Amino acid sequence: MPPPPRASTARTALLEVAYLQYGSADGWPVLLLHGFPYDVRAYDEVAPALADAGARVVVPYLRGFGPTRFLAADTMRSGQQAALGGDVVALLDALGIERAILAGFDWGGLSACVATALWPERVAGLVSYAGYDVIDIDRQRHPAAPALEHVMWYQHLFQTERGREGLAMHRRALCRLLWEQWSPGWMLDEARFEAAAAAFENPDFVEVVIHAYRFCFAAAAGDPGLAAHEARLAGRPAITVPTVTLDGSRDPLKPGGTADHAARFTARHEHRVIDAGHALPYEAPDAFADAVLTVRRWVGDTGGRERRR
Template sequence: MQTYTRDGLTFDVTDSGPADGEVVVLLHGFPEDRQAWDKLTPKLVEAGYRVLAPDQRGYSPGATPKGRTSYGLHELGKDVVALLDAAGVEQAHIVGHDWGGAVAWQLAGRHADRVRTVTVLSTPHPAAMAWAFAHSDQWRKSGYMVFFQLPFMPERAVLRQIPGLYTKTGMPAEDAAKYAERFRTPQSLTGPLGWYRSMPASGAMLKAMRGRGKSASPPSSDGAPRPSRKVQVPTTYIWGSRDFALGRAAAEKTGEFIAGDYEFVEIPGAGHWLPEANADEVAEALLRRVRG
């Protein structure tokens, strides 16, 4: 399959590997696209897995709705469920990096019946992230999220920083060049920034980011309080010790929100761009997880 649809939106997807293999879904982050997995996919295919890597909402040209509420995590998670339905798959191994990791946590918590295992790169469990806002310097690391709420200006600011935005924080130059080609206009960044603009629907997230958050978990994307639920599916969390955006406090706290089979993999010296810069280490941990 090359595309699939949901609610009038058309998503581009790369479908690799044997049609009868266990399915691994790869969810990219910001500002990336399905090319993030180009180094990892061949390793999974060689191991016998079918790999589905979509350009997610806001990234696929046919799936860029207007309005910040269109980019809430509940919608992003349902997009992946629709992908599984279109592929005829009851359950899949879910892998996510950065914002794709947030979607992976959403699926593991809210659609666990469709998730065989979950592997998250860089992004801590949302309850651990909320805790870190109030108990560490994470709110400083995440301060850019407040700026991203503004109209128009963030698109131009991010565009001016590409490709240095990537290379200065550890991404290989050849990968940075691909994304510089992908995001060439302010308009190409509006959909991706919609994910950030969906966040502070109730203002609670902004409060937490100022270091005054009290709750153990952030609000849902529609502003309603979200109960702290422990993830029940087998889980691996992979974190780079030099991640510029996501600190150690939330990384180490994540395990408290996982019930049962859990592995925390710290890659010493690695930064944020794990799929591009640390594909071998990621593949090793991921294959260990999906093989059980």
């Protein structure tokens, strides 16, 4: 059996970031980024496979999840995309990693894409579930197709104070329902859900989640300190590093998939469709790990062994 992951923390300017680390500290670095409503356990099968292939695998709890904590009470509990992407680069700094492969799904895919779009010099390669996962805030102001709006019921609920109260009171039941709806045909394991759901008890979980969905609907102001980054993201910057993009063929949140995002990727790019729902690292861990290993082969020794001084 592979050795268990090592739990640790790293301090950035804003956060005490809790993370799991697999493999040797001298391995090629890869960050695996989870989404909402998931946690680091989404990569329980992916991370050991990468560590066996020589990786230093870091799996952090995002802001508002698990043991990760804000350092100051007066820091805005922002869930906006520039905050999530900035957290990734701040963690690389805290860990002394110059460049890493980033891989994620849901909020984790968003975090990885934003970090890559804004700080490409820090990213050796990218694995992104759901293609070019940078939120177009202007487009979000307008309705999607009715069938997709139906699937996005939770985002509409979160625009209201009733929704905030509901998330606070019923977070486990609400999040479990999302797991079921987003992964049709996948046999949900109650023990796995309960292990992940412990991360939703973070004291900032509700505030971060509510702000994330209100900001992306242009219904809440962002952190003023991130305005310049959001302005750059509004310009839809290209992804300029080698990338594998993934879609789950049974994901109701991504009807039709994201193959049409190809023009957003200007370096080597491959798109794959996997027989899975939204929680792809849980449902198809071998496929997710293979995507990371493909990017690693593409970038070779430029994959991030160097450290910041």
